[in-house]
Every structure is written in C-alpha cells, then in structure tokens.
Amino acid sequence: MSSYEWAVIGAGPAGIAAVGRLLDHGIAPERIAWIDPSFAAGDLGKKWRSVSSNTIAKTFLEYLNASKAFRFSEAPQLPLLEVDPDDTCALELVADPLLWVTDQLRQRVEVFQTKATALYLENRHWQIKTTAQEIASKNVVLAVGAIPKKLDYPQLKEIPVEVALDPDQLAQLPLEGATVAVFGSSHSSMIALPNLLRHPVRKVINFFRHPLKYAVYLDDWILFDDTGLKGRAAEWARENIDGVLPDRLERYSVTSPNFEEKLGECDLVVYTVGFERRKLPATPQWGQLDYNPQNGILAPGLFGLGIAFPEYSVDPYGYGQYRVGLKKFMDYLDSILPLWLVYGT
Numbered sequence: 372m373s374s375y376e377w378a379v380i381g382a383g384p385a386g387i388a389a390v391g392r393l394l395d396h397g398i399a400p401e402r403i404a405w406i407d408p409s410f411a412a413g414d415l416g417k418k419w420r421s422v423s424s425n426t427i428a429k430t431f432l433e434y435l436n437a438s439k440a441f442r443f444s445e446a447p448q449l450p451l452l453e454v455d456p457d458d459t460c461a462l463e464l465v466a467d468p469l470l471w472v473t474d475q476l477r478q479r480v481e482v483f484q485t486k487a488t489a490l491y492l493e494n495r496h497w498q499i500k501t502t503a504q505e506i507a508s509k510n511v512v513l514a515v516g517a518i519p520k521k522l523d524y525p526q527l528k529e530i531p532v533e534v535a536l537d538p539d540q541l542a543q544l545p546l547e548g549a550t551v552a553v554f555g556s557s558h559s560s561m562i563a564l565p566n567l568l569r570h571p572v573r574k575v576i577n578f579f580r581h582p583l584k585y586a587v588y589l590d591d592w593i594l595f596d597d598t599g600l601k602g603r604a605a606e607w608a609r610e611n612i613d614g615v616l617p618d619r620l621e622r623y624s625v626t627s628p629n630f631e632e633k634l635g636e637c638d639l640v641v642y643t644v645g646f647e648r649r650k651l652p653a654t655p656q657w658g659q660l661d662y663n664p665q666n667g668i669l670a671p672g673l674f675g676l677g678i679a680f681p682e683y684s685v686d687p688y689g690y691g692q693y694r695v696g697l698k699k700f701m702d703y704l705d706s707i708l709p710l711w712l713v714y715g716t
C-alpha cells in the first residue's frame with residue numbers, strides 16, 4: 372500500500388490551494404497524494420462556469436498568484452488577465468486558470484483519480500479507502516466541497532439551481548406559461564430571477580425570509596463580505612427588488628398569510644437557499660466528525676478546508692460569518708497551515 376505524508380481529498384479551489392501551499396512549505400511532491408474523481412476544478416469548473424462572480428478579477432488573480440507552486444506567472448495569456456481587474460467576471464474565466472494550475476500540480480504530486488469512501492486512523496496513519504485502492508497518509512486534508520441545499524415541496528417540479536443559473540441550460544426547458552417559485556434571496560437568487568424572467572414564463576414568485584443584504588466596500592475590509600450581495604447580482608437586486616419589481620415578478624415572505632395560496636399557483640421551483648457540506652468519507656471509528664471553525668481541525672492529522680469547512684470569523688462590528696471564496700481559502704490556509712504541520716497523528 373502507498374504511504375504519504377499528506378493526502379488532499381478534493382481538487383476544487385480549496386484542494387488546489389492545499390496542494391500548492393503544502394509544496395510551498397517544502398513538502399516533497401512525491402509525499403503528497405491528491406485524490407479526486409475528476410480533477411475538473413470542482414463545482415466551479417463543472418457547474419458554475421456561466422455564473423457572474425461576486426468577486427472582482429483582481430481577487431481571483433491574488434489567489435492564483437499566491438502560491439509559488441501554482442507557477443501562474445508561466446500560464447499562457449488567459450482571458451482573466453484581460454478583464455478590468457476591478458470588475459466581476461464570468462466564473463469560467465477563473466475555471467480555466469484553475470484547470471491550468473491543476474495540470475501543473477498533477478505533474479508533480481501523486482494523483483489518484485478516484486473517490487475516497489472511508490477513513491480509519493491506525494498506527495498513527497490514516498488509511499484512506501477509495502473506490503480503487505487503499506492509501507495511507509500521516510495527514511489528510513478534506514476539501515470535498517458542498518452541494519446546494521433543497522427544501523421539501525415535492526408537489527413542484529424542481530429546476531436544479533445549476534440549470535437556473537445557466538442561460539443555455541435554462542433555454543432547453545419548456546417554460547412557456549409556467550409559474551416558477553424561487554426560494555431565497557442569495558447571490559444565486561438574484562441571478563436565477565432575471566434568467567427566468569427572460570423566458571416567456573407566466574410569472575416568477577420569489578419567497579424570502581429576510582430583507583436583502585448588500586456588501587459594502589470600506590477602506591480595508593468589506594462589510595457583509597460573505598453574506599451580502601455583490602457585483603451584477605447586487606445591481607439587479609437594487610434596481611428590481613428594492614427598486615421597482617418587474618412585471619411578472621411577485622415576492623412574498625415565507626411567513627406571509629398568502630404563502631400557501633401563492634405556492635399553490637406554482638408549477639416549478641428553484642431552491643437558492645445556500646449550500647451544505649457534501650457527504651464525507653465514512654469515519655466509522657467515531658461516526659460523524661465535526662470541525663473546529665477557527666482552525667479546521669477534525670481529528671489528529673485530519674483537517675478541513677473550503678466551502679465544506681469554512682472559517683468562521685467576526686468582523687470589526689462584531690458580525691460573524693463563514694468565509695467562503697477562493698482568496699479566503701488561501702488566506703485562511705496561510706494562517707492555519709503552520710498549525711496543521713505540527714498537529715499530526
């Protein structure tokens with residue numbers, strides 16, 4: 372059985388950051404195992420390419436240039452380098468550089484194109500069961516990502532959020548005359564709503580729980596950085612939700628007395644209500660493991676990173692939020708990796 376010093380499970384933006392930073396810290400490439408079934412830049416590379424980002428291009432470039440091991444300065448001229456660095460962009464402009472970096476890293480570390488199914492701690496090593504083979508590693512980083520949350524209204528046919536956010540996929544659906552429920556007031560909601568209204572739907576009904584929240588760019592930090600609307604989504608929301616509601620768009624609180632009646636008018640539903648951690652590899656020794664949201668530790672030598680295990684941090688006004696985004700994963704890693712390197716099995 373192969374044995375490594377570090378294994379990184381997941382090759383989305385968080386897994387890519389972890390592999391890059393381990394190399395930057397001098398871990399020998401042949402001592403790093405990298406496990407993912409597809410190595411396609413995670414969900415950003417597969418599902419969210421056409422979505423407008425909430426981060427400006429400059430921030431993506433900071434992530435891409437942060438790790439020496441990424442060798443991003445050697446990348447060919449990519450469209451991300453040509454957009455206004457202070458503007459948001461389609462996520463595909465980030466997905467392509469992530470794939471380029473993935474290829475660089477794959478040439479150096481040991482790659483296992485498979486899915487991790489279970490983890491056991493034995494003899495101060497983690498045994499990683501995969502669908503193909505077993506791998507042993509002193510330390511493991513779980514960067515397995517998250518999936519969109521759903522609500523339970525089985526009477527309505529669901530349009531998956533990745534379809535609602537992709538104009539090309541949405542155009543394949545027979546939407547004429549349909550009434551579509553959209554739950555949520557997130558970044559994704561403010562992209563799904565205009566996408567749907569571009570089609571000959573009868574109407575769209577947006578069910579919400581709270582007033583909208585907008586990110587505010589202050590001198591050296593961003594208020595509601597992780598929970599507030601930004602970019603095109605914020606612009607659209609200001610004009611159309613907190614401005615003048617477009618024809619064919621209605622909005623109701625989920626606590627409104629009209630809720631049941633309005634839901635009864637709908638044929639289709641889109642859930643844009645956040646994300647939940649993807650199912651982890653089983654850890655039968657302990658059952659379900661939780662993580663420390665200040666340092667990512669799950670167990671000795673077992674750590675979590677990325678949208679599945681986001682850092683919880685409190686802003687200067689005392690507002691706490693989970694930090695999700697490429698640059699935030701990298702910054703967080705910079706603060707916790709020195710700890711992970713000494714908190715082994």
Ligand SMILES: Cc1cc2nc3c(=O)[nH]c(=O)nc-3n(C[C@H](O)[C@H](O)[C@H](O)COP(=O)(O)OP(=O)(O)OC[C@H]3O[C@@H](n4cnc5c(N)ncnc54)[C@H](O)[C@@H]3O)c2cc1C
Pocket residue numbers: 380381382383384385386406407408409410411412413414415419422423424425426462485486487488514515516517558559649651652676677678679695696697698
């Ligand atoms: C609508 C939308 C807009 C966004 N806009 C921005 C933005 O503007 N700026 C920004 O910074 N970010 C943005 N993001 C991306 C966001 O930062 C995501 O949180 C990020 O892509 C998550 O990366 P990840 O690596 O944690 O997870 P993922 O991208 O989900 O990657 C997880 C990887 O782990 C693999 N995996 C899972 N389980 C296993 C297993 N058992 N064994 C092996 N491999 C496994 C998966 O195959 C996948 O490749 C956006 C996301 C969405 C949905």
